[in-house]
Amino acid sequence: MQQDHPRMTVTSEGGVTVVELTDRKILDEVNISRISERLQGLVAKAESPKFVLDFSSVMHMSSSALGMLITLHKRVREKKGQLRLSGIQPAIYEVFVITRLNEIFEITESVEKALKTLS
Amino acid sequence: MPNAFSRIEDLETTVVILSELAAAHEAEKALLARVACCRYSDAATFAIKLALEEGMNNAIKHGNKFDADKTVELVYDISEDRAIITITDQGCGFNPSAVPDPTVDENLEKPTGRGVMLMHAYMDEVAYNATGNQVRMVKRNT
Incomplete structure (x- = not known):
């Protein structure tokens, strides 16, 4: 099953929701709010959500986008779910390292590797 | 003989915008086009883009609080x-x-609270005026 959205593509693989973020830039607050609403809606529907967010297409992110991910992560944990971030470009990964967010998120190189870590 | 087109001369540009993110986006695009013209490295371009976005966002959101009667320079x-x-x-x-x-x-x-820290991390110099409503940032093209 596949569902398209202007800013993301959502697929389901063996009980895991894979969300590919299709914007090259996740910077401004309006876009971030839209992405956040969509992701929070998907999490709300799931009982014990398992999510992979694929950042392969994303070249730029702002601190507001990081905040959105932190809020999403908390919500997933509250529902005893699991969240993986995958395909993060090296320049953006450096932002995660500088902010130490690589320590709170589980980050994998690819969606395939993320799916293997989700039991 | 120097090539007349090989160097873009220093030129200061001033843009005043309303406290709207869409207006900021347009101003940022013009600045980044100039960065591209000057052939900045990928790393320096990434840094400028990030710091510019954070700085403009802070000015509109936290500084002017989206007040339609206030502007950002x-x-x-x-x-x-x-x-x-x-x-x-x-x-x-x-x-x-x-x-x-x-x-x-x-x-x-x-x-929240990462914008200022990221600006410091990515730019070579970041300084605020005494009031704290103006930030000056420098990035060297290395």
Whole structure:
């Protein structure tokens, strides 16, 4: 099953929701709010959500986008779910390292590797 | 003989925008086009884009609080070796040294408070005026 959205593509693989973020830039607050609403809606529907967010297409992110991910992560944990971030470009990964967010998120190189870590 | 088209001369540009993110986006695009013309490295371009976005966002959101009667002034001077960007809002300013460190354990999972820290991390120089409503940033093209 596949569902398209202007800013993301959502697929389901063996009980895991894979969300590919299709914007090259996740910077401004309006876009971030839209992405956040969509992701929070998907999490709300799931009982014990398992999510992979694929950042392969994303070249730029702002601190507001990081905040959105932190809020999403908390919500997933509250529902005893699991969240993986995958395909993060090296320049953006450096932002995660500088902010130490690589320590709170589980980050994998690819969606395939993320799916293997989700039991 | 120097090629007349090989060097873009220093030129300071001033743009005044309303406190709207869409207006900021347009101003940022023009600045980044100049960065591209000056052939900045990928790393320097990434840094400028990130710091510019954070600085403009802070000015509109935290400085002017989206007040339609207030403006943001963006001044930039981009040459082939360094970019100087100054952003001034019409808010009452803030004390940058009082911003909590987002990388200490107790703040790690707070969703806000990383913009100022990232500007410092990515730019070579970041300085605020005494009021705290103006930030001047420098990035060298290395």
